[in-house]
Amino acid sequence: MLDLKDLYQEVIIDHSKRPRHFGKLADSNREAEGFNPLCGDRLTVKLIVEDGLVKNVAFEGVGCAISTASASMMTDMVIGKTEAEARALFQQFQELVTRKEPPTAAELTTLDKLAALTGVRAFPSRVKCATLAWHTLAAALDQRHEAVKTE
Numbered sequence: 001m002l003d004l005k006d007l008y009q010e011v012i013i014d015h016s017k018r019p020r021h022f023g024k025l026a027d028s029n030r031e032a033e034g035f036n037p038l039c040g041d042r043l044t045v046k047l048i049v050e051d052g053l054v055k056n057v058a059f060e061g062v063g064c065a066i067s068t069a070s071a072s073m074m075t076d077m078v079i080g081k082t083e084a085e086a087r088a089l090f091q092q093f094q095e096l097v098t099r100k101e102p103p104t105a106a107e108l109t110t111l112d113k114l115a116a117l118t119g120v121r122a123f124p125s126r127v128k129c130a131t132l133a134w135h136t137l138a139a140a141l142d143q144r145h146e147a148v149k150t151e
């Protein structure tokens, strides 16, 4: 029988091998670069934001399986959300992978497919891989111009 851990593993492998919304985005009006020196993950996130709504997102770059899977899930999850909702999701994810207490069942439900990445909690260096795309998203939304670094 497939347990939850195996299922999470499969979701991560699927997103890292076939990342969604990977590539160029024509007409983007927000973008940021992110770099995680600890692992070498590097990515660019581009967005089309109109009237406070994230209309489209794409990312490019090279990174480990965790950072690629996380970026892929991020793009899937924030399209159609308001800027505020996208930021709230980032904050919630960030909190759940950095706090001591494990996520509750209700929290995992809210995270949807991102729940697959909460296993990184046990590995602090991997937390940076898992949150890089989200930090970069936040920088793009804020229109910050320096590249985001996790160190």
Ligand code: ZN
Pocket: 036, 039, 040, 041, 063, 064, 065, 066, 067, 128, 129
């Ligand atoms: Zn990494």
